[in-house]
Amino acid sequence: MNLFWQRFKRNRLAVTGGIMVLALFFAGALAPVVSPFNPNDIDRKHILEPPGISHPLGTDDLGRDVLSRMLYGSRISLSVGFIAVGIATVIGVIIGAVSGYYGRWTDRIIMRVIDIMLSIPTFFLILAVIAFVGPSIWNIMIIIGLTSWMGVARLVRAEFLSLKEREFVLAAKALGASNMRIIFKHIMINSMAPVFVSAVLGVASAILVESALSFLGLGVQPPTPSWGNILTLGKDNIEIAWWLSVFPGLAILITVLVYNLVGEGLRDALDPRLWGSKG
Amino acid sequence: MITYLIKRLLEMIPTLFGITLISFFIIHLAPGKPTDILTELNPKITPEAREKLEKYYGLDKPIIVQYGMWLKRIVKLDFGESFSTDRRPVMEKIWDTKQPLLERRLFITFMLNLLSMFIILIIAIPIGILSATHQYSLYDKITTVIVFIGFAMPSFWLALLLMMLFGIHFDWLPISGLKSMNYDSLPLLGKIWDRVRHLILPVFVSAFTGLAADSRFMRSSMLEVIRQDYVTAARAKGLPETKVIYRHALKNALLPIITLMGLSVPGLIGGSVIFENIFGIPGMGQLFYMSVMTRDYPLVMGILTIGAILTLSGNLLSDIGYMFADPRIRAK
Numbered sequence: 001m002n003l004f005w006q007r008f009k010r011n012r013l014a015v016t017g018g019i020m021v022l023a024l025f026f027a028g029a030l031a032p033v034v035s036p037f038n039p040n041d042i043d044r045k046h047i048l049e050p051p052g053i054s055h056p057l058g059t060d061d062l063g064r065d066v067l068s069r070m071l072y073g074s075r076i077s078l079s080v081g082f083i084a085v086g087i088a089t090v091i092g093v094i095i096g097a098v099s100g101y102y103g104r105w106t107d108r109i110i111m112r113v114i115d116i117m118l119s120i121p122t123f124f125l126i127l128a129v130i131a132f133v134g135p136s137i138w139n140i141m142i143i144i145g146l147t148s149w150m151g152v153a154r155l156v157r158a159e160f161l162s163l164k165e166r167e168f169v170l171a172a173k174a175l176g177a178s179n180m181r182i183i184f185k186h187i188m189i190n191s192m193a194p195v196f197v198s199a200v201l202g203v204a205s206a207i208l209v210e211s212a213l214s215f216l217g218l219g220v221q222p223p224t225p226s227w228g229n230i231l232t233l234g235k236d237n238i239e240i241a242w243w244l245s246v247f248p249g250l251a252i253l254i255t256v257l258v259y260n261l262v263g264e265g266l267r268d269a270l271d272p273r274l275w276g277s278k279g
Numbered sequence: 280m281i282t283y284l285i286k287r288l289l290e291m292i293p294t295l296f297g298i299t300l301i302s303f304f305i306i307h308l309a310p311g312k313p314t315d316i317l318t319e320l321n322p323k324i325t326p327e328a329r330e331k332l333e334k335y336y337g338l339d340k341p342i343i344v345q346y347g348m349w350l351k352r353i354v355k356l357d358f359g360e361s362f363s364t365d366r367r368p369v370m371e372k373i374w375d376t377k378q379p380l381l382e383r384r385l386f387i388t389f390m391l392n393l394l395s396m397f398i399i400l401i402i403a404i405p406i407g408i409l410s411a412t413h414q415y416s417l418y419d420k421i422t423t424v425i426v427f428i429g430f431a432m433p434s435f436w437l438a439l440l441l442m443m444l445f446g447i448h449f450d451w452l453p454i455s456g457l458k459s460m461n462y463d464s465l466p467l468l469g470k471i472w473d474r475v476r477h478l479i480l481p482v483f484v485s486a487f488t489g490l491a492a493d494s495r496f497m498r499s500s501m502l503e504v505i506r507q508d509y510v511t512a513a514r515a516k517g518l519p520e521t522k523v524i525y526r527h528a529l530k531n532a533l534l535p536i537i538t539l540m541g542l543s544v545p546g547l548i549g550g551s552v553i554f555e556n557i558f559g560i561p562g563m564g565q566l567f568y569m570s571v572m573t574r575d576y577p578l579v580m581g582i583l584t585i586g587a588i589l590t591l592s593g594n595l596l597s598d599i600g601y602m603f604a605d606p607r608i609r610a611k
Contacts, residue, residue, distance in 0.1 A: 116294055131572055238447065
């Protein structure tokens, strides 16, 4: 663990990313305190105002403060990212563990299902389900989670395949430990590192999917602010209000970027093959 | 080799079956029925009329029976009729034989994706090779930064920025549709130029994310290959570096890219909903968006199935490409 931390610290980009991740987290958590305005306050006298002193990032078509809406929007993006990934990780770990541990036909069927799931244009399916079920933040989290567990399952399966033949597992079996105990107590703990990395990277892609859905009007519904639905307003007012397009998009870009940087940094730090190499 | 191909083709059938089964169940089990929309639009509709309507569409039967009926028609390549008021067959909406080829939805989406894939390939491969052969150089560092940004870039935001810059600020490029209003009055060359101008932004946007991913992949694949013994051997016998890279290393470094191209098809197809929506392109993605908004089950299922067929064909093509490139597989 110590060695891992030392390696991670040496990667300046990843550390910067980590600091940014924390900063974004606090910005969202403290949104009610740091927002200059109430995100839903309509001000008909200041419609579509460009960035200025009172509204640092301008106002939208109803005179609402864009900065405040973006701060509240970050809560949506982050909670969708984390909960969707949480769901995907739990499903992926369980399915991957079962597949890798039991092997044989269980494994074959599960791998087939994963192949099938990977061949479906997932964004189409997400879009269809959200349109039918109705766009609420919970539905979005669940459906993103349900359609993105395949990568984790493959990772965990691969770990299980190699770990289940190792001596400590064979020893546990010889001592009469139950399958459940071996899976959860002995193998799972040793296979968590790559899962953690893929979860961090997964947050980034879930945020991207959520913002795309909101942009298409099938995500978080106004008046609740989200980065995606502010961008929809940006598209509608593209000829007159550049700030509605530029800032929320930049927020998505930076958030996804820093999660990716941290994920890659963790991956490199966890990979023993890269230890001692220049980095 | 032929047996391998036949085996792969046969394998596609159960996969396709599985995809349609999963999609059908998910879509039909989702709460809310297409008839809800009709009732919302017309509150005077009576419960009896509604039931009659459901019966007409076969929505009153158990879902497994509905799937069986759907499957039976699919085998004959009949995707059924759209639930929308025009009641046109789904196939006609996707591939309208009365329209010229360039106006058919499936063709438009297919060509756009093919174009952006082509652009990804011809740009990403050289970028990746140069990054690998000049590892840790300034060029490598700059492209790495750009690649990371490319990974994180929401494609619809990139589209908005480019529209603002090239469409509105400079007024160089059109930002919507596939042709201008005065298209029909243009001479042949003008027509071609008009189409090209309309394609520049959408194709660039849809290629951008793939560019980042593929050039990164090419870089790591190349880095791995140039550490191999046979590359050292080629250098040791005194071959010039360009020959070592482009004749000996490149062929092997390209193999994983072929697989990656196959795997990127679902992402490209899914992405077409977004950029067809932004750029107002009358393709399959736009049709899909309209069909989910009106709960047009047959149309949704039809497009999902075609998307899945395209994806599986992409995988098959990449396997075939792999086979031609790698003699070790061909021998099997």
